[in-house]
């Protein structure tokens with residue numbers, strides 16, 4: 001980060017090195033407390049669940065983990081500079097399904113930051129109030145994570161509403177149902193919103209395992225408004241790199257490709273543990289052939305570096 005400076009002045013470089021500053025000197029850390037996990041038996045989530053005794057050490061709740069991505073062709077907020085990253089799909093989230101494929105949502109209403117909840121009452125009758133406090137963006141800033149924020153602004157893009165609303169939605173709807181992001185997992189030194197920032201770091205990490213655009217392009221599958229693809233072509237290209245069948249989602253009567261979900265079992269925590277890809281448990285909503293993988297509207301994209 002300081003290489004331009006080093007080149008410019010060796011004297012200044014020495015001074016800079018001597019007084020090197022780490023964000024952690026000023027900002028709280030984001031990691032969970034996994035000291036109690038060190039001696040526990042290892043097991044992937046949803047495999048032998050009797051072996052999983054500590055819900056902060058293993059994904060005991062929400063152990064069928066989905067890394068989900070979108071292929072949108074526009075954002076609707078281009079005028080405000082909300083653009084899609086060229087050459088990349090975008091982040092949707094990291095979802096905690098139960099081992100049987102069902103899922104829970106809004107599991108901890110003390111951490112409800114979603115301004116536009118997807119339901120107004122939970123199945124048990126508890127209301128889910130829309131959040132009106134400071135944006136989750138300020139939580140990230142409070143931890144000094146401008147690097148993370150920049151990445152999220154580039155790759156975690158909403159359609160029809162600001163990006164930060166989407167990030168808040170994903171945390172409160174989904175992360176609160178993943179056991180390793182429970183507040184208790186950060187004790188005894190929990191700092192408010194530490195779990196939120198730690199979740200966002202984790203989402204980015206897992207998203208980076210799946211460069212969908214590049215995997216498809218490398219197999220000759222590029223966005224086109226002239227040629228269609230078959231579901232098998234797309235599935236096989238991704239299978240060849242991940243060893244598992246992802247879920248592919250299509251809108252427009254099943255012919256417009258716009259989603260991919262990668263399924264996992266996780267060893268250890270989601271934060272630091274190992275993600276093993278497994279076949280999708282959800283049948284594709286795409287037709288077998290004639291699939292459009294549309295080019296984006298050029299004015300909806302920007303060039304990005306990553």
Ligand SMILES: *[C@@H]1O[C@H](CO)[C@@H](O)[C@H](O)[C@H]1NC(C)=O
Pocket residue numbers: 041048050051
């Ligand atoms: C599941 O885990 C329990 C507890 O660690 C162990 O006793 C049992 O043998 C395991 N079962 C299988 C099928 O591996």
Ligand SMILES: *[C@@H]1O[C@H](CO)[C@@H](O)[C@H](O)[C@H]1NC(C)=O
Pocket residue numbers: 244245279
């Ligand atoms: C995943 O699905 C493929 C294709 O149906 C199959 O060949 C493979 O055995 C499956 N993998 C597992 C682990 O079930």
Ligand SMILES: *[C@@H]1O[C@H](CO)[C@@H](O)[C@H](O)[C@H]1NC(C)=O
Pocket residue numbers: 073225294295296297298
């Ligand atoms: C390709 O088609 C999509 C869907 O109709 C459209 O939104 C997009 O602007 C088109 N892109 C180009 C480069 O023509």
